[in-house]
Amino acid sequence: MLKSFRSATTLVATSIGAIGVVLVLYAWRLPPFDSSVQSTDNAYVRGQVTLVSPQLAGYVGEVAVQDFQHVKAGQILVKLDDRIFAQKLEQAEATLAGQQAALANSEQKRRSDEARITSSQAQVDSAQAALKAAEASWKRIEPLLERGVTTQSQADQARAALDQSTASLHQAQAALEVSRQDLASTLVSRQSLEAAVQGAQAAVRLAEIDLQNTRIVAPEDGKLGEVGARVGQYVAAGTQLLALVPERIWVIANFKETQLAGMEAGQPVTFTVDALQHAQLNGHIERFSPAAGLEFSVIRTDNATGNFTKVAQRVPVRIAIDPDQALAEHLSPGMSVVVSVDTKARGI
Known part of the structure; x- marks a missing residue:
């Protein structure tokens, strides 16, 4: 009787041990329970939440x-x-109108200076003609004076007329140069006025932008x-006034580095959503993170500071949600999902 009891106890213990070994092999996906399907529950729906300010x-x-x-x-x-910003726009528009008026006045002054140059040039031409007449008269009288044919008084008058014509020509030439300098000054000041108009136009545009931003x-x-x-x-x-969640969503699955072998972009993915009673949806791998999640943490660990325990790192994998799935409309950023990838499947 005792022997039978001991045999039964040994059988039960052996069975429990065998079941434990089987469970360990299954949990760690060791042969004969190894599989090409890699899963993780460290996965969430993501989206671009825009903070509106x-x-x-x-x-x-x-x-x-x-x-x-x-x-x-x-x-x-x-x-x-927007009352203050509307008044600022009106103020900027008034300043622009004043600058444009000053520019128009400068344009009118430019035309007046050009007309004055034309008038001064005519005076120079007239003075040159008078000088030529005076020179001709002097050339006729000077030989006659030497022969005593004309009087000294007539010779003095001719000489005075020559000197006066020469002075008049110099005066007309100086007036012409003054007119040219006035035009140059007007053109230089016009550049400043044009810059002022451009600045006023920019101020109007900025005021319009501020008014629109209200x-x-x-x-x-x-x-x-x-x-x-x-x-x-x-x-x-x-x-921050409010947050806007666009309609574009995707899934980020944080796989262990030991699970990545065989994964590639385009491979089909299935995932279940906790909030939808574990309903299954489909997607595909879009891209992989360039580094493990630890590398992006604010405070990075230093494994050289003491005893070391190796921990499998996780690498984020972005998964695109396939279109034309009715349940996908119910997904929201932050929802938890469980992702499965068959590493033997070929990418799209």
């Missing part, structure tokens, strides 16, 4: 949306009080998170 400081005048609302690109989300719009289609803006609230530039 104003570029200006001011008071919130209107909040046009509500929590979790679906919005379209360009739809108004929040309006700031209307905070959705940068793209998506759903809103909680709306933190309140009417009458004073906000500074960069204050």
Whole structure:
């Protein structure tokens, strides 16, 4: 009887030990339970959450949306009080009008200077003609004076007329040079006025941009998170008013480095979603992280500071969600998923 009891006890212990070994082999995917399918529950749905903030400081005048609302690109989300910015735009436009008037006046002065140059040139031509006449008269009278045919008084008058014509020519030439310098000065000042007009135009554009920025719009289609803006609230530039979650989503699966052998971009992927009662969806590997997640941590570990225990690192793998899946519309960033990849499958 005792022998039979001991035999039964030994059989039970042996069976329990065998079952334990089998469980260990299965848990560690060791032969004969090794598989080409690699899975991880360290995986989540990801998306680009955009924090919407104003570029200006001011008071919130209107909040046009509500929590979790679906919005379209360009739809108004929040309006700031725009009275000050509207007045700044009018002020900039008035300054621009003044600068444009000054530039137009400079253009009129340029034309006046050009006309004055033409008039001065005519005076020079007239003085040159008078000088030629005076020189001709003197050349006729001078020989007659030497022969005593004409009087000294007539010779003096001819000489005086020659000297006066010479002086008149010099005066006309000087007036012409003054007119040319006036035109040059006008042209130089015109460049300054043109620069002032360009600066005023830039100021108008900046004022227009500021006025437009009082209307905070959705940068793209998506759903809103909680709306933190309140009417009458004073906000500074960069204050977080709300968050926008675009419709583009994907999955990030953090596989152990020992699981990556055989994985390649394009391989089909299946994943189950905890929030959808473990419903299965399909996707494919899009790309691999260039480094393990530890390399991107703020505080990196130093394995040379003491005793070392080897820990398998995890490498993020980006997985694209295949289109035309009805359940994919219910996915949201942050949801937990379980990802499985058959490393023997060929990439797309």
